Amino acid sequence: MEGKTGMTQVAPTETSLDHAAALCARRGAQLTPLRRQVLRLVLEAESPVGAYALLDRLKASRDRAAPPTVYRALDFLVEQGLIHKVERLNAFIGCTDALDHPADCGCDAAHDHPHQFLICGRCGATAEISDAGVAAALARAARQVGFAPRRATVEVEGLCARCAAGPEPAPGAA
Known part of the structure; x- marks a missing residue:
């Protein structure tokens, strides 16, 4: 996207994904391309999204994706505090505190908030x-x-x- 200054601006989802990758790296974990893609799908959903809906969306670019693929990625993202499982809906939502927090602040914000x-x-x-x-x-x-x-x-x-x-x-x- 182009701003008024002519400088390229980073999309909010990309910023959140970069924050997530930096947070994982500080913890010695890795936001792999698959995990990043699943996180992107959760963030881009308009409401909490279920695992099978994520699988359907993931199959658009990874036709060999299977339920264990999605569940492993979701487990990692929950463990890292990047998403939450909304039990009532059996669906997942991005963690606003973890993903909106500056990645370079040096703290471990939102992991167990x-x-x-x-x-x-x-x-x-x-x-x-x-x-x-x-x-x-x-x-x-x-x-x-x-x-x-x-x-x-x-x-x-x-x-x-x-x-x-x-x-x-x-x-x-x-």
């Missing part, structure tokens, strides 16, 4: 938030009953702002 998902029950839009207060309240409640949490993902279903502002669907419509 608290995250919560707001899932619209009408249109399926999903937003990731990272509210430390929610995580702290959950940890405090767990400690009160003698539970030691290692990781928590909170998924909240409701209506996004757009759907909440719109008319109610007709009975039986969804």
